Amino acid sequence: MAFLVDQLVFSPxxxxxxxxxxxxxIQADTYVLGAFNPGLTRLPSGNLLIMIRVAEAINQPIIxxxxxxxxxxxxxxxxxxxxxxxxxxxxxxxxFQLLGNTYKVMALTSLSWLLPVELTADGTQVVRIHYDKIIxxxxxxxxxxxxxxxxxxxxxxxxxxxxxxSSERHSTTLYTSTDGLTYTLNGIILDHQNxxxxxxxxxxxxxxFALTRPLGDLYFATRPESPYYAGxxxxxxxxxxxxxxxxxxxxxxxxxxxxxxxMKLGGGTQPILTDEGWLMLYHGVELSGQVGIYRTFWALxxxxxxxxxxxxxxxxxxxxxxxxxxxxxxxxxxxxxxxFTTGLxxxxxxxxxxxxxxxxxxxxxxxxxxxxxxxxxx
Numbered sequence: 001m002a003f004l005v006d007q008l009v010f011s012p013x014x015x016x017x018x019x020x021x022x023x024x025x026i027q028a029d030t031y032v033l034g035a036f037n038p039g040l041t042r043l044p045s046g047n048l049l050i051m052i053r054v055a056e057a058i059n060q061p062i063i064x065x066x067x068x069x070x071x072x073x074x075x076x077x078x079x080x081x082x083x084x085x086x087x088x089x090x091x092x093x094x095x096f097q098l099l100g101n102t103y104k105v106m107a108l109t110s111l112s113w114l115l116p117v118e119l120t121a122d123g124t125q126v127v128r129i130h131y132d133k134i135i136x137x138x139x140x141x142x143x144x145x146x147x148x149x150x151x152x153x154x155x156x157x158x159x160x161x162x163x164x165x166s167s168e169r170h171s172t173t174l175y176t177s178t179d180g181l182t183y184t185l186n187g188i189i190l191d192h193q194n195x196x197x198x199x200x201x202x203x204x205x206x207x208x209f210a211l212t213r214p215l216g217d218l219y220f221a222t223r224p225e226s227p228y229y230a231g232x233x234x235x236x237x238x239x240x241x242x243x244x245x246x247x248x249x250x251x252x253x254x255x256x257x258x259x260x261x262x263m264k265l266g267g268g269t270q271p272i273l274t275d276e277g278w279l280m281l282y283h284g285v286e287l288s289g290q291v292g293i294y295r296t297f298w299a300l301x302x303x304x305x306x307x308x309x310x311x312x313x314x315x316x317x318x319x320x321x322x323x324x325x326x327x328x329x330x331x332x333x334x335x336x337x338x339x340f341t342t343g344l345x346x347x348x349x350x351x352x353x354x355x356x357x358x359x360x361x362x363x364x365x366x367x368x369x370x371x372x373x374x375x376x377x378x
């Protein structure tokens with residue numbers, strides 16, 4: 001479906017790498033592989049903030065018979081690790097697999113940090129790039145970067161979840177802020193490979209709720225007649241204080257047979273409370289090629305009991321990748337068929353939706369509120 005406002009608002013070309021945290025110590029030429037997957041919130045001023053994942057990559061990861069990975073070290077800062085080329089599988093330009101290990105072990109040819117960018121109230125123009133507020137690795141569990149922010153404002157506090165990547169663990173970390181712009185790291189709140197954690201924008205019966213999505217290399221078969229696929233699913237968890245989380249016992253949203261989410265799915269935007277219930281946008285992935293086709297779908301949850309799904313559309317996507325948006329920067333494209341929605345803000349008659357487009361740029365879409373009403377869905 002076409003929307004009146006649907007545009008790229010930020011791309012790699014908008015970043016000045018002289019402000020990059022990597023420039024403090026790394027001795028290599030780098031470039032912006034992608035500026036994408038922006039967390040979205042409204043600042044006290046009324047302007048919007050997108051917290052952009054900047055994936056900064058080595059221009060020449062392969063030199064002679066060696067390949068290099070970027071890593072942050074608590075003592076040495078940013079530097080390059082060197083591996084013999086014949087000891088890795090380097091089919092993917094973004095990462096490579098170290099061969100000969102008992103488990104699947106990867107290293108990255110890019111490292112991600114977060115860049116706060118202030119937008120106008122409607123999200124269509126950049127007001128200021130806050131290079132002085134960059135969020136970069138500062139703990140050893142972030143040695144391979146900080147990725148994919150999601151921002152939720154509850155009462156007077158902004159809660160920002162991120163994915164921290166390291167050889168220690170692949171975890172969800174929490175940052176908090178009182179102004180939406182300056183964030184303090186609170187540490188790990190979900191352990192190994194629990195990605196796409198998103199807080200509900202408000203408490204339910206005095207407790208925090210969140211979407212989670214545990215990952216793994218092993219899943220057990222569903223019964224043959226089950227309507228669901230085995231694999232990653234969106235789960236729910238609750239917390240008394242935003243730091244200590246208890247997963248709910250029942251499964252939540254799962255990849256369903258006969259839909260476009262045959263590969264996996266995961267949380268997208270923060271669920272926000274509407275007159276009809278909690279509105280959430282999430283991503284479903286269709287099995288295709290190495291990465292899959294990412295689309296955005298939506299669901300509406302009961303306002304008092306979010307385990308009750310009032311409506312879910314996992315067949316007709318809200319958003320799909322739009323090649324026309326990427327056309328001006330298509331020479332930088334390294335993925336296609338990916339839209340990864342990461343933020344949702346109420347703007348009166350419509351919602352402002354922030355997404356990563358093809359792991360390359362930030363997309364802003366205005367979606368009328370009546371698109372998500374249940375009156376014509378029953």
